[in-house]
Every structure is written in C-alpha cells, then in structure tokens.
Amino acid sequence: MNDNDQKSDCGCGGPAAAEIAPAQPLSRRNLMLRIGAGLNVIAGALIGVPLLGYVLSSFTGKSQMSWISLGPLERFPQGETRLAVYRNPVSKPWDGDTAEVPCWVRRIDPGTFQVFAINCTHLGCPVRWFQESKLFMCPCHGGAFYEDGAHASGPPPRGLYEYQHRVESGELKVLGGHLPTLAEPL
Amino acid sequence: MLRSVALWIEDRLHLAKLFEATAGHRVPPSTNSWFYVFGSGTLLCFVLQIVTGTCLALVYVPSTNEAWASLEYLNNEQFLGWFLRAVHNWGSIFMVGIMTLHLVQTFLFGAFKYPRELTWVSGCVLFLCTLGMAFTGQILRFDQDSYWGLGIGASIMGRVPFIGAPLVHLMLAGSTIAGETLSRFFSLHVFVVPGTIIALLSLHLRLVLTKGINEYPKPGCVVRKESYEAEYEAMVEKTGVPFVPNVIGKDLIFSGCLIVAIVTCALVFGPQGPSGPPDPTLIHTAPKPDFYFLPIYAVLALLPAYMETFLLLIAPVLGIALLVFLPFYSGTGEKSYRRRPMAVVVVFLALLTATLLAYLGTFAPWSPHMEAWSGAATPVAYLKGRTPLELQGAILIQSKQCRNCHSLGGTGGMRGPALDTVATRLTHDQLIRQVIQGSGNMPAYGKNLRPAEVTALVAFMQTLRPSYQPAARDSTLQTGR
Numbered sequence: 001m002n003d004n005d006q007k008s009d010c011g012c013g014g015p016a017a018a019e020i021a022p023a024q025p026l027s028r029r030n031l032m033l034r035i036g037a038g039l040n041v042i043a044g045a046l047i048g049v050p051l052l053g054y055v056l057s058s059f060t061g062k063s064q065m066s067w068i069s070l071g072p073l074e075r076f077p078q079g080e081t082r083l084a085v086y087r088n089p090v091s092k093p094w095d096g097d098t099a100e101v102p103c104w105v106r107r108i109d110p111g112t113f114q115v116f117a118i119n120c121t122h123l124g125c126p127v128r129w130f131q132e133s134k135l136f137m138c139p140c141h142g143g144a145f146y147e148d149g150a151h152a153s154g155p156p157p158r159g160l161y162e163y164q165h166r167v168e169s170g171e172l173k174v175l176g177g178h179l180p181t182l183a184e185p186l
Numbered sequence: 187m188l189r190s191v192a193l194w195i196e197d198r199l200h201l202a203k204l205f206e207a208t209a210g211h212r213v214p215p216s217t218n219s220w221f222y223v224f225g226s227g228t229l230l231c232f233v234l235q236i237v238t239g240t241c242l243a244l245v246y247v248p249s250t251n252e253a254w255a256s257l258e259y260l261n262n263e264q265f266l267g268w269f270l271r272a273v274h275n276w277g278s279i280f281m282v283g284i285m286t287l288h289l290v291q292t293f294l295f296g297a298f299k300y301p302r303e304l305t306w307v308s309g310c311v312l313f314l315c316t317l318g319m320a321f322t323g324q325i326l327r328f329d330q331d332s333y334w335g336l337g338i339g340a341s342i343m344g345r346v347p348f349i350g351a352p353l354v355h356l357m358l359a360g361s362t363i364a365g366e367t368l369s370r371f372f373s374l375h376v377f378v379v380p381g382t383i384i385a386l387l388s389l390h391l392r393l394v395l396t397k398g399i400n401e402y403p404k405p406g407c408v409v410r411k412e413s414y415e416a417e418y419e420a421m422v423e424k425t426g427v428p429f430v431p432n433v434i435g436k437d438l439i440f441s442g443c444l445i446v447a448i449v450t451c452a453l454v455f456g457p458q459g460p461s462g463p464p465d466p467t468l469i470h471t472a473p474k475p476d477f478y479f480l481p482i483y484a485v486l487a488l489l490p491a492y493m494e495t496f497l498l499l500i501a502p503v504l505g506i507a508l509l510v511f512l513p514f515y516s517g518t519g520e521k522s523y524r525r526r527p528m529a530v531v532v533v534f535l536a537l538l539t540a541t542l543l544a545y546l547g548t549f550a551p552w553s554p555h556m557e558a559w560s561g562a563a564t565p566v567a568y569l570k571g572r573t574p575l576e577l578q579g580a581i582l583i584q585s586k587q588c589r590n591c592h593s594l595g596g597t598g599g600m601r602g603p604a605l606d607t608v609a610t611r612l613t614h615d616q617l618i619r620q621v622i623q624g625s626g627n628m629p630a631y632g633k634n635l636r637p638a639e640v641t642a643l644v645a646f647m648q649t650l651r652p653s654y655q656p657a658a659r660d661s662t663l664q665t666g667r
Contacts, residue, residue, distance in 0.1 A: 059352045063361040085467050092365040096251030097465035098333065099364060118469060123486065124337030126469040128556060133587040134634045139472035140338075141487035142552040142591075142601045144629050152629035154552075155491050178361030179337065181344025184351040 063178035064090050069171045070105060076113070076172065081106040081129050081147065084115075089177050101176065103163060104129055104136070106147065113172060116149050117161035117180045124181070127160065136160065161186045205430075211395055212426030214418075216402035218433045221295070223440035224288035229387070230441045231281035234448070235319075236380065238274040246326070248372035250365050250464070253328035257460045272452035278320055280448050282478050285316055290533055293512075296521025297400035299409045303513035305393040308386050310510045315383045320478045322375035328368055329460035334473035336363045345495050363466075398422060403521035411518060472553060480547030481540045487552035488543075551600035558598040559587040565595035572649060579646025582639055586631070594650075602628055609651035613658045617644045 070084040084105045091099035104127075106114040116136070118126045125140035135152060136145040143154035150159045161180035166173055180186045196202060245264055247256040260267035289309070292298060298306035321339075325332050336358065343353040359366035398418055427433065458476075462468055475483050489497055523530050555562070564580055572580065583589065583605070591601035598604075603611075612620060621640055624630035635643070651657055 056356070058359045058366075059356040061355055061360070063355075083467075083469070088362055088364065090361065090364075094249045094251045094365045096249070096365075097463060097467070098250045098367075100465065100467050101362070102467045102469055118466070119337060119341070122341070124341035125334055125473055126466070126471065128469060130559075130587050130590075132559075132585050133629075133631065135587070135629055137554045137556065137590065139553055139556060140334075140483075142554055142627070144554075146629065146633075153624065153627045155487065155489075155494065157491055157494075179340055179354070179358065179363060181341050181350065181354050183344040183346070183354060 063184065065175050065177040067166070067168075067173045068176050069168075069173050070103070070115070071172065072170055073167065073172055076105050076107040078107050078109060081131070083129070084172075086174065086176060102126070103174065103176075104160075105172065111167070113165055113167075114149060115163040115165045115172070115174050117163065117186060119161065119180055120156055121151075121158050121160060121182065122154070122156040124179070157182065208395060209430040209434075210428045212422050213399050213429050213433055214401040214421055215425055215427050215432075217399050218427070218436065219402055220436055220440075221291050221402075222399070222433075223437050224284050224291055226437040227284040227440055227444050228281060228288050230444060231277055231284060231448075232383065232387070234277045234445070235274065235281060238270050238277060239376070239380075241270050242274055243376060248326070248368055250328065250368045253326070253368060254460055254463045257327065257329075261457055261460075268457050269452060271457035272455065273448060275458045276448045276451040276455070278323060279451075279477070280444060282316060282320060284444070285313055289313060290537075292400070294523040294526075294529060294533060295400055295403050296409070296523075296526070298513040298517075299519070299521060300411050300414060300513070300517045301397050302393065302400060303517060305390060305397065306513050307510055308390045308393065310506070312383060312386050312390060314506065315379050315386065317478065318379050319375060319383070320476065322371045322379065324476050324479075325368070325371040326375055327459050328464050330462040330464060330468065330471045331459070331473045331475070333363060333464040333466060334471065335475060336367060338473070338475075342498050345498055400521075403523075405520070405522040405524045407522070408520055409518045470556070472550075472556070474547075474550070477544060477547075481543035484543040484547040484550075487550070488546075553599070554590040554601050555599040556590060558589040558593075559584055562589050562594070562597040568594065568650065572646070575642050576646045576649055579642040579644070582635075582643045583646060586635065586639075586643070588643075591628075605647060605650055607651050607655065609648045609657045610655045611658055612647075613660045614644060614648060615660065616658070617647050 066089040068086045068089055070086055075084070076082055082105050083102055085100050085102050088095070088099040088101055102118045104116040104118065106116070108114065116127075120127050120138040120140065120143050122138065122141055122143045125138050127136040127138045127143070127145065129136055134147040136147075136149075138144070138154070138156070141155050143156040144152040145156070145160050146152045148159075149162055151157075163174040163176060163186050165175070175186070178184060178186075242260065245256060245260055245267060247253055257271070260271055262268070292306070292309065325336060340354045340358055340363070343357050344350045346353055355361060357370075358364075359370040401418065401421065462471060474480075485497065486494065520526055562584075564584065569577065569580055583592075583594075588605075589598040591599040593600060593604045594606060596604075608617070618640060620628065621635065621643060622630060622632040631640075648657065
C-alpha cells in the first residue's frame with residue numbers, strides 16, 4: 001500500500017501531462033486526432049484486407065478438376081451398375097476417409113458407360129442402387145432415379161449428376177474434383 | 187483483517203456502486219414471476235455450454251482424419267468424457283428449448299414493444315446464433331450424419347441463384363467436404379459464433395438495465411411513445427424492488443432445477459453418437475439431422491418440388507425479417523396476450539407446426555425402408571390358399587423391392603400407400619397401369635418387369651382385400667352388365 005502511495009506521490013508525469021494537454025491549441029489536438037485516426041484506418045486496412053483475402057479465398061477459388069482412374073474396365077461387368085471409389089484429386093494429408101469419393105458406374109455395353117455421382121440431386125444424400133427394381137433410391141426424402149439416372153419420383157429437381165468419363169489404356173477415368181450441386185453440376 | 191481486505195477491494199473496485207447499477211437495480215415487483223425465469227435459464231445454459239465445451243476441446247481433435255476417433259476416445263476411454271459429452275449435448279437441447287420459451291414469453295408479454303426494440307432485435311439474433319451453434323456443433327460430432335449433413339448444407343447453398351457455387355466453396359472451404367471443412371466449422375463453433383453471442387449478450391443485458399425489464403402486462407394498459415417511459419420510471423421509483431435479493435430467488439430455483447434436469451438427462455441417456463465413421467464410401471446410411479432441424483427435414487420431403495427453392499431461400503429471410511422487425515410495425519398498443527388474440531394464435535400455430543413436423547421427422551414416412559424388401563416378412567394370412575401364380579406375385583413384391591415403399595401387415599416403407607387393401611381401391615387394369623407406368627410418386631416399372639411378372643404381381647395384389655369388402659370395379663363397365 002505504501003508502495004502505491006509513494007508512486008502516486010512522486011508524480012511520474014501523468015498529472016503534469018493532463019495539465020498541459022488542455023492548454024494546447026485546439027487545432028493542433030485536432031490534427032493529432034486526425035493523423036491518429038487516419039493512421040489507424042491504414043493500419044486496419046493493412047490487417048483487414050489480407051485477412052478478408054485469406055478468409056474469402058475459398059469463395060473466389062475455382063474447382064480444380066482432374067481425370068482420375070476408377071480402375072480397370074474388367075471391374076465393371078456389362079449390364080450392371082457397380083459402386084466405384086476414387087481418391088479426391090485435391091486431397092490434403094489430414095483428409096482421412098473423407099477424401100474417398102464413391103460413385104456409381106453403369107456399363108451399358110462394352111464401350112458405353114454412365115458414371116453417376118453418389119449425391120442425390122435433391123439435397124446431396126447418398127443414393128443406393130437396387131439391382132432388382134433397377135432404381136436408385138435416396139434414404140433422405142425418398143427421391144428415386146431410373147437406371148439411366150433419369151428422375152423417377154420424389155422431390156429431386158433433376159436426374160442424377162453424371163461424370164464426364166473416358167476409357168484410357170484399359171481403365172475407366174472420370175473428371176472429378178468437386179461436390180456436385182445444382183449450382184455446379186459435374 | 188477480513189474486513190480490511192474487503193474494504194480495500196471495495197475501495198479499489200467500487201463494487202457497491204457496480205452492484206447497485208447492475209444486479210441490485212430496481213425492477214417492478216410484478217416481474218417477480220415464474221414467467222420471468224427463462225432468460226436467466228438460457229444464460230445459465232450458455233455458461234454451462236462454454237464450460238463443458240472448453241473441457242471437450244481439451245481432448246477433441248478437429249481433424250477429419252481423427253475427429254471421429256477422438257469422440258470415441260472421449261466416450262470410452264477419457265475419464266468422465268462420456269459425461270461431459272452428454273452434458274454438452276443435453277445442455278444444447280435445453281438451451282434451444284428454454285430460449286424458445288423465453289422468445290414465446292417475451293412475445294406474448296409484449297416485451298418487444300417501445301422502448302425495448304433493440305432488446306428484442308438482439309434477442310432474435312442471439313436465437314439465430316444459438317441455432318447456428320446447434321448446426322455447427324452437429325457437424326463437429328463428425329460422423330456419417332455430420333458428413334452428409336454438410337452435403338445437405340452445400341446442396342441448399344447450391345440453390346442460391348448466381349453465387350451458389352462460390353457460396354458452396356465458402357461453406358466447405360473448398361470444392362469438396364475435406365480437411366478444411368471441419369476446421370472451418372470448428373472455428374465457427376468455438377470462436378466466431380460464441381464470440382458473437384457474448385458480444386450480443388452484453389448488449390442484451392445492457393439494454394435490460396438501461397430500458398428496464400418489461401413489467402408484467404395488465405390488459406388495458408396501452409403503450410404510448412409519449413408517456414410510457416415516464417410512467418415506467420415513476421412506477422419503479424414508487425414500487426420498485428432490487429432484483430437482488432428480492433426477485434432473483436425464482437431464477438435461482440429454476441436454474442438449479444435446470445442443471446439437475448440436464449445432468450439427469452445426461453446420466454440417463456448418455457452422450458449422442460458418434461454414429462458410423464465419416465467415410466463417404468459407407469453409403470448404407472440414412473442421414474438425419476438433430477431434433478432442432480427435424481421440422482426443416484420434414485418440410486423438405488413434404489412440400490411440392492416447385493416450392494422448395496422458395497422455402498429454402500426466401501421463406502427464412504421473410505420469416506426472420508418479420509420476427510426481427512416486429513417492434514417496428516407493432517411497437518405500441520396493448521401488451522397483454524389477453525388482448526392480443528392473433529399473437530396467441532400465431533404462437534400456437536407455430537409451435538403446433540414445428541412439433542408435428544418434428545414428430546414426422548422422427549420416423550420419416552417419406553423415406554423408403556431400404557431393407558424392407560429383404561427383411562420384412564410377408565404376413566402369413568396373405569399367402570394362405572393362394573394359387574401358384576399369386577404366390578409368385580408375392581415373391582415378386584418382395585424381390586422387386588415394392589416393400590421398400592409399400593407396407594404389408596404394418597411393416598415396410600410408408601412412401602406409397604399400404605397394399606393390404608389395394609384390391610378394394612384399384613381394379614385389375616388400374617393395377618397393371620400403375621405398375622407399368624407409375625404415377626404421382628411411383629416410378630414406372632414397365633422396363634424392369636417382364637409381362638409374366640406383371641401378371642403374377644397383379645394377380646397377387648388382387649387378393650389383397652378383406653373378405654368383407656368387395657374388390658374395386660370399373661364403373662365404366664357397369665352399363666354393359
């Protein structure tokens with residue numbers, strides 16, 4: 001307590017400064033205020049603009065699409081629809097299982113394929129293939145699609161999203177790299 | 187000694203003044219009511235969420251590769267980890283519930299009216315922030331539901347015109363659900379939204395002090411901008427009592443009961459999830475939101491498709507605007523719900539709608555039962571005394587997955603009508619047409635069934651009627667009878 005008292009007694013410039021300040025001409029104080037405020041606006045922009053750029057980089061970023069192999073053609077028997085999995089081409093080391101993307105491959109005849117995204121066009125839930133009724137059914141809101149991906153029933157606004165694909169050196173390849181949505185189908 | 191320490195602290199901090207201006211401020215005695223405990227209850231839930239959430243963050247790993255395993259670790263290996271997860275989960279459920287009661291109470295008591303507009307507006311934003319916490323928290327429970335929940339969120343964003351794709355990218359922190367997505371939601375759930383809540387809460391409480399708490403409304407007492415504040419001040423001056431200690435008793439009792447209820451639920455029901463690991467290749471899953479979002483989940487299945495985009499994008503904006511701007515178009519007049527019948531009707535209808543939709547959401551009658559075709563038994567009574575052709579049809583109704591959408595004997599999907607009495611509704615020809623061409627919500631099976639299969643299927647369905655009810659007849663043929 002004594003320490004405190006002594007400090008306040010010794011007057012380390014605080015009270016003196018307070019006495020001087022009001023005596024300064026008004027215009028000079030205004031000038032200091034303006035310079036101070038202006039400097040802080042610049043400082044704010046120096047921090048704020050890169051910060052916004054950092055946070056919004058994904059907003060302006062484009063999808064990086066690339067061709068990914070789904071495996072040799074023999075994996076897809078003719079007349080059947082099979083689940084295939086590829087690893088997301090833009091994956092990070094800590095993505096874990098989420099980088100594994102499933103899709104449905106339908107082989108119509110030896111050279112003709114259809115590759116559908118797993119995501120229902122309604123709200124993105126995973127559709128399941130039913131070989132016997134030749135339908136894709138969605139577990140969320142009951143959407144159904146025919147074997148060629150066309151809308152069969154329920155709330156989806158369109159048929160299944162279809163990957164661009166090509167056959168290259170005995171392998172089926174698809175152009176993947178983003179989650180298909182109505183705004184950005186495959 | 188103790189006294190001198192207390193005096194020293196008082197001298198430095200001026201706590202008595204602070205107390206008088208805050209906890210000890212004078213309130214109308216009519217607010218000493220059980221209807222006025224929901225605000226403090228919500229605040230208590232928030233504090234509980236912060237404490238338990240901070241503790242969970244000591245162990246939880248916000249990495250897509252490890253989050254699920256760290257949740258399993260919390261549930262099974264970390265000492266009392268299961269309990270903290272359960273309290274955090276039930277705390278969130280109670281927080282949304284008590285906050286809804288607070289919203290309903292302030293609405294029915296006209297607390298949003300002049301001069302407490304800003305209190306109401308900040309409260310509405312706090313409500314939205316809390317729902318934001320509920321959604322982001324559900325994502326942090328990084329399991330199958332969470333993974334596909336992100337897909338659903340992205341699909342909703344993808345419906346926004348013009349900037350849909352960039353919005354999806356912003357939400358997912360990239361073009362797919364991946365490592366950065368979870369980090370983004372972790373940051374929102376742990377820093378951004380709670381920080382916003384604390385700031386808004388300070389404003390909310392500050393306003394309660396500057397503009398006073400709403401008095402218990404009396405029917406006939408009308409709010410006028412010219413006179414209300416003077417009348418309120420005079421009333422507090424004349425009859426006001428300090429909030430602490432006179433009024434806080436009921437809040438304390440309610441808060442104590444609330445904690446007991448949360449802990450009891452946590453002990454009895456335990457933590458929620460995580461369900462299966464967030465591996466997108468495990469597609470045998472039926473994602474479902476937590477209960478707060480069940481009404482939205484339900485409405486998205488039940489509305490006609492052409493209304494969906496409106497409902498997803500425009501209706502929430504309109505609804506929130508109506509709520510937030512309420513004090514600006516209904517800021518004066520009667521406060522008491524006894525003189526505001528429409529207010530009571532609105533609350534009743536809103537709660538009824540939300541409850542009914544949430545109830546439907548719990549069993550999702552619109553979703554096909556994916557395993558019914560192979561797992562649901564055919565009732566024996568429907569097979570007795572049937573011809574081989576009809577029995578063949580009974581097999582087809584299973585193997586062609588009809589049961590996924592149509593129930594027999596109470597088991598199977600509810601997407602389409604139950605088939606137990608289908609023969610009383612559709613004639614032979616109508617059954618054939620329905621199977622081959624489909625209609626309404628039924629896909630066409632014409633390409634997937636051979637003619638002989640259709641014959642067998644329809645033959646079986648024609649037997650599906652009670653003996654006391656006649657089969658459906660074609661009315662156009664009756665003239666020729």
